[in-house]
Amino acid sequence: MNPVRKAKLILEDGTTFSGISFGYEQSAAGEVVFNTSMTGYPESLTDPSYAGQILVATYPLIGNYGVPSEVREDGMLKFFESDLIQVTGLIVSDYSFEFSHWNAGESLSNWLIRNQIPALYGIDTRALTKIIREKGAMLGKIVFAETEVDFVDPNLINLVDQVSCKEVISYGNGETRILLIDCGVKNNIIRHFLKRGVTLIRVPWDYDFSAEEYDGLFISNGPGNPKMCEATIRHLQVALKEDKPIFGICLGNQLIALASGADTYKLKYGHRSHNQPVIQVGTNRAFVTSQNHGFAIDNDSLGAEWEPFFLNLNDGTNEGIRHKSRNVFSVQFHPEASSGPTDSEYLFDDFLKLVRC
Amino acid sequence: MKKVLVLGSGALKIGEAGEFDYSGSQALKALREEGIYSILINPNIATVQTSEGVADKIYFLPVTPFFVEKVIRKEKPDGILLAFGGQTALNCGVELFRNGILEKYNVKVLGTPVSAIMETEDRELFANKLHSIDVKTPKSVAVTSIEDALKASDELGFPIIVRAAYTLGGQGSGFCNNREELMKLADKAFSYSNQILVEESLKGWKEVEYEVVRDQYDNCITVCNMENFDPLGIHTGESIVVAPSQTLTNSEYHKLRRLSIQIVRSVGIVGECNVQYALDPYSEDYRVIEVNARLSRSSALASKATGYPLAFVAAKLALGYGLHELKNSVTRTTTAFFEPALDYIVVKIPRWDLNKFNGVSKEIGSSMKSVGEVMAIGRSFEEAIQKGLRMVGQGTHGFVGNTDIAFTDIEKALSEPTDMRIYSIASAFEAGFTVERIHELTRIDNWFLVKLKSIFDSMKMLEGFNTLEEIDSETLLKVKQQGFSDFQLARFVLKTSGNLKEELLKVRDYRLKMHVIPHVKQIDTLAAEYPAKTNYLYLTYHGIEDDIICERDNKSVIVLGSGAYRIGSSVEFDWCSVNALETARKVGYRGIMINFNPETVSTDYDTCDRLYFDELSFERVMDIIDLEQPHGVIVSTGGQIANNLAMRLHEQKVPILGTAPESIDNAENRHKFSSLLDELDIDQPRWKELSNLDDIHLFVEEVGFPVLIRPSYVLSGAAMNVVSNMSELDFFLTLAAKVSKEFPVVVSEFIQNAKEIEIDAVAGNGEILAYAISEHIEFAGVHSGDATMVFPAQKMYFETARRIKRISRDIARALNISGPFNMQFLAKDNDIKVIECNLRASRSFPFVSKVIKVNFIELATRVMLGIPVVKPEKSAFDLDYIGVKASQFSFSRLQSADPVLGVEMASTGEVGCIGENYYETLLKAMLSVGYRIPGKNILLSTGDARSKVELLQSARMLRERGFNLFATRGTAQFLEENGVESTMLHWPDEDLKPNVLDYLKERKIELVINIPKDLSKTELANDYTIRRSAVDFNIPLITNARLASAFLYAICRFDLEDLVVKSWDEY
Secondary structure, three states: OOOOOEEEEEEOOOOEEEEEEOOOOOOEEEEEEEEOOOOOHHHHHOOHHHOOEEEEEOOOEEOOOOEEOOOEEOOEEOOOOOOOOOOOEEEOOEEOOOOOOOOEEEOHHHHHHHOOOOEEEOOOHHHHHHHHHHHOOEEEEEEEOOEOOOOOOHHHOOHHHHHOOOOOEEEOOOOOEEEEEEOOOOHHHHHHHHHOOOEEEEEEOOOOOOOOOOOEEEEOOOOOOHHHOHHHHHHHHHHOOOOOOEEEEOHHHHHHHHHOOOOEEEEEEEEEEEEEEEEEOOOOOEEEEEEEEEEEEOHHHOOOOEEEEEEEOOOOOEEEEEEOOOOEEEEOOOOOOOOOOOOOOHHHHHHHHHHHO | OOEEEEEOOOOOEOOEOOHHHHHHHHHHHHHHHOOOEEEEEOOOOOOOOOOEOOEOEEEOOOOOHHHHHHHHHHHOOOEEEOOOOHHHHHHHHHHHHHOOHHHHOOOEEOOOOHHHHHHHHOHHHHHHHHHHOOOOOOOEEEEOOHHHHHHHHHHHOOOEEEEEOOOOOOOOOEEEOOHHHHHHHHHHHOOOOOOEEEEEOOOOOEEEEEEEEEOOOOOEEEEEEEEEOOOOOOOHHHOOEEEOOOOOOHHHHHHHHHHHHHHHHHHOOOEEEEEEEEEOOOOOOEEEEEEEOOOOHHHHHHHHHHOOOHHHHHHHHHOOOOHHHOEOOOOOOOEOOOOOEOOOEEEEEEEOOHHHOOOOOOEOOOOOOOOEEEEEEEOOHHHHHHHHHHHOOOOOOOOOOOOOOOOOOHHHHHHOOEOOHHHHHHHHHHOOOOHHHHHHHHOOOHHHHHHHHHHHHHHHHHHOOOOHHHOOHHHHHHHHHOOOOHHHHHHHHHOOOOOOHHHHHHHHHHHHHOOOOOEEEEOOOEOOOOOOOOOEEEEEOOOOOOOOOOOOOOOEEEEEOOOOOEOOEOHHHHHHHHHHHHHHHHOOOEEEEEEOOOOOOOOOHHHOOEEEEOOOOHHHHHHHHHHHOOOEEEOOOOHHHHHHOHHHHHHOOOOEOOOOHHHHHHHHOHHHHHHHHHHOOOOOOOEEEOOOHHHHHHHHHHHOOOEEEEEOOOOOOOOOEEEOOHHHHHHHHHHHHHHOOOOOEEEEEOOOOOEEEEEEEEEEOOEEEEEEEEEEEEEOOOOOOOOOEEEOOOOOOHHHHHHHHHHHHHHHHHOOOOEEEEEEEEEEOOEEEEEEEEOOOOOOHHHHHHHHOOOHHHHHHHHHOOOOOOOOOOOHHHOOOEEEEEEEOOHHHOOOOOOOOOOOOOOOEEEEEEEOOHHHHHHHHHHHOOOOOOOOEEEEEOOOHHHHHHHHHHHHHHHHOOOEEEEOHHHHHHHHHOOOOOEEOEOOOOOOOOEHHHHHHOOOOOEEEEOOOOOOOOOOHHHHHHHHHHHHOOOOEEOOHHHHHHHHHHHHHOOHHHOOOOOHHHO
């Protein structure tokens, strides 16, 4: 029998769920968000965009295939999206204590405990998700009896500063030089560039790259409110005046928009799943995409030189923008997937084609 | 596109069952929504798709190129849909395309082009295609001779798998460990196809499937993936399957997803496609093992598992829509271009009926034997699997607690899978096997085994309690979350045996007192991300709140469905349930459905106001009734499962609509029913209840052999047997007693050479409102579900009909029937005996309703709801046409089973055709279940003297028509004595030429008539060999003299060209 240690998930509105711990036994607070994907917890939990958040998995059976071992490749953990578990906490319905997979190194529980991340199971995650859906993403905390904590709003903290690299890192030795602004980049974005034979210069989010030599500029995904990244926006405004191809993903999409003078806003409960449908504006091309964001670009605020590139087929929100005459485009979804569907991977090729021509 | 022809799948058979009623109905719904005139060809008269208002025109004709061409010529459709009627429709479509018929009549194939279908159907072509886009397939060699097959095996090394191209659900396929096995199997496979594949064996690999949809704009989605619990080696139709996959990482999941889309794009599918993979359990290596460019059993399952209506969407895409232009039918606000996110787990479990067959192997493998399936939904694997195992309906109570099941050799039961394998895992835990050891023997992934182990451990924990009060609410909740039923709890804690009716109620009371109750959750395709108006529901103990609020306004009616398709209960009860729902809704009630069969239309959330996809157990039905507090419950349209609940629900004060449960019990309980018949002075075969063996023997002495023995409460003749001598009697009595302890076994006099007549009727307050009398072509002794039925009865004395009406009227009055009922009679020289009475809808309700064009279920439902009804004016005497219902057998799937008919039902499906006269209609019906009009050569082996005489006239006619007759010794002699010329063939076990076996193998014979000599189950080996070879070499076989005589007469009188092509409404 597994030892039972109970704890509570308390939401900002007072709603309380009781669950059983399978992670690190320490209270923690953050923003409670849900993700509807059915696979990919090792990837999601290490995705820096989740920094500051307590993640609710709507798929009830979690932990089935354990967690891969920490093998490194190109200086990155091969099977994870960053070096750390980024979430503040994890909430599931039915945790699988026993896991089974050839590539597993340890159990999810063990991994969470090692990384000091609290996690609860035995919670009606559907009921919880419905609350978030109706009332919007809200603050919450996992509370163990003896350790009370205060609510923490991660959107008031500069999370990007926490997850971004602290110094310039260089990867690969291709002819094409891509400068990557790291706002909390997922490893798989780096892998995608390396696979395509480029030299990648990864710089911190607030790094002034105007003196760097590069052929194309990339702005990564990342956590939190884009408006916190003032330094990045400032640098981008300069870069947008030049004629180099620019590509952005997720937070990168929002930052390009902000740099161009458009506005962003917080979605009620965000898009976090593997099944977000997007359509390329003006075409019949639709893609199933992986997403993880709580903020979005206001389509109506786009400047005259800009146009929506993709739209969400479900709610019509912005899923990408592009410059009408120049080689600048960005998407709100994750073409690098990991976790999630890989259908829009071609965008990396499209970008590099522009860079290389 | 104004007029579209849809091909159905015909009779239900192993490998092609109710799922195609669901897909066809959805396609027709899509056509209707677009205002397109639809024409349907499907002889399966019991389906929902062949009901009024579903298609604009319906033809009850065989789905063969000959008849389809006739319909095309007559109806001149603009387009044709081939993907919604299984392999039958697809094969027919390919042939029509090849013959140039579609081009000739300018009929456009909608959806996936035929060229693409043909490419996916030819394994070698397809493998090459996949290799050209760098997709891996099992190493395989296509061969056209046994010599080449052996050569290929040298290259690949054993074990290998043999597959025949163009077949249903793996027919003629199997594993071979050596050259001898290969030669044997290859020989058989060549009888199905002239090309077979010899492939590397991937036994033990994971089996994973994806359901992919593509539109004409090249947009693709995968609606669902599924993982087989049983690793490769067991046909997916024979496997327990979970959705979504449980043991695949993100990387594996999306690698296979990406490949699926790549394949579907390269083939050029427009619509739906199923891709099956083998996945190495120790790496990401994979093989594509099958692609189905049409709706399939898996796609029906995926639709039900996710709430995504694949067939409906596929039909819309075939008409030219893009996925992004369609709406998600569940949320009704979001787009159909998305991939469902599940927040529950689904477990599909096959239902086998192997016990019904004589001589069939219980082992399961690469070809399909199961006759139905169930789908269980839960929020943990334990919860879903235990629900599912109960749903299968073969008397088990879940994974554990099945005291009747024992294995003599557990290791063998684990490593050589049979239909009982899952239970051998429970026995293995009991015997102390570790998960690792079980994994070694079964190759089932440890993840599943560990979950099963936790169920087993909880059972052990429960056994430690002695009273319910010792269990705290937390523990109670935990075991309920693991899917333990109240029955299991009663068994483990209270440790009593029997049916535990009282104990189960104690558990229920205690559970309610402790507030441990299940909650209702919605299936909304998006895991609660968007608000959904969905009425698609299930119950789980992993929840703290209900997703819906029940109105409890006395305006809802619960209809209990029919559960898993099985021999004896299939699509006909689905038609009944759907019609009961429709009627209830029409008259202003909300219709609520409870059922768990993914192959049905009744589990389509569109057919009702609320669908509870959950168990039809007393416990779960009570849970739902507690929630809904309905106006009433209809138990009489869902077959025996629903009917059996009547009394127990009634005891809990649940309002049962229609005939009073006490009356149902009076009809079901043989003893009570018999007394009633005596009171009413109605005759019945003499019978006695088994109390002690001596009395039985005395009784048998009195009535004489043969006698019929059976337990009460049976459907489809389970454990029913005719015995001809003392030793058989004693043997079967022990068997029968084991089937049901709760109800006694009865022995009855068996009347030979009697006609069997049925009445289907609806009564209101004891007065018959509508009735239909049909007769069987076969004499009594062939189960009514296997018999060929003629309606209106054509060869019955007027006096017989009058007596039957009078008896039925008396019984309806005595039992105060309000609703549907069915009675069966034996008639011999105007002497009428009652043999069965069911106060519920029967198998033949859709057949008689559609032939007479009075919807008996609609009428019955109105009666049950207390709505005034007008007695239909129409009578069977007004009909100037007739209907014949013929049975479909699936013996070719059931290796070694003896294809004879008896009191045990063996057919898996049926058709009903309408025609101008008896023989014309019979011929259409027989052609619809796979018989062919023989060209020249017919083999006769006609059993006992009586059968020989019966068939003499037909033999004479055949000779006059120029047929060549072949006969076994006795028959040849008899024919010669009577002046009919035939060629004598030696018995299979004689080393003499010409030999009957050679003639069968070389397919020189085009029809085999082989009549068993007596009623016993064990027939002479030679006759068995003839029958079995006919089935194995795909030669039509008839084993009943009366049916044979009718069929032979029909083929002498009618040619294919003579058969009338008229739609239902033209009669």
